[in-house]
Amino acid sequence: MPEGHLLHRAAREISADLAGAPVRATSPQGRFDAAPVDGQVLLRTEAVGKHLLHRFDGLAVHVHLGMRGLHLRYDDPRSPPRPGVRLRLSGARAAWDLIAPSTCELLDDAAVDRLLAGLGPDPLGPDDEDEAVRRLRSARGPVGAALLDQAVWAGVGNAWRSELLFVARLPPEAPCADLPDDVVRGLWRVTRALLAAGRDAGQVVSDPAAPDERWVYKRAACRSCGAPVRAWPLAGRTAYACPVEQA
């Protein structure tokens, strides 16, 4: 379930467990060469959008979970890994296993810079509101496509797309170019607030008063007004919207 808020949560937890000390880095599965960082001090683990970076001196392990990847944490760093673990990072307090990522690779600092250069502002990163607004308003096509474009805003995925656009009462097919500046600012601010709540809760939170509920995502009826939710493919993924409140 890897949208940006969960990567930020993982980064926070991995850093708390492992950063500041040498880590053991292995690939039980054998599909990743962990030797260059094995025994090195993990400076920090950070998330940028949906990307995770384990930072070592001059080198980083870049992880992207894709749709199916996951992390497993073990209190006992000696716990045997399950089959298929691509990367295990272990320290004195815990072990973190990476399973089925779409990307797990070593990057030098220049390659990290290139990666980051391709990403838009992260709602869970430094608040770069003017740049965020500029990128969204200048995106081509509908706002529902722009929100999934990681070069526009980095970290929003399909569940957030539907929920954020509902909260902002915007129809997903509204052209970005037509959105007033203050509307986009409002969307950015609610995105920052809700993703932060989601990071802290470990799940999508689109209504802080009811953190387990969704407004429209994968629902048959709008949680607010009860109208039948509209679901259709938009930018390659299923979009959900209320036909009444997001008209």
Added chain:
DNA sequence: GTGGCATGGACAT
């Protein structure tokens, strides 16, 4: 037990 789908993205077409 099996098949379809998915909170992702790269790549071919």
Added chain:
DNA sequence: TGTCCCTGCCACA
């Protein structure tokens, strides 16, 4: 736009 990918979950049988 379609397809594939080191999975997990669900519905269904």
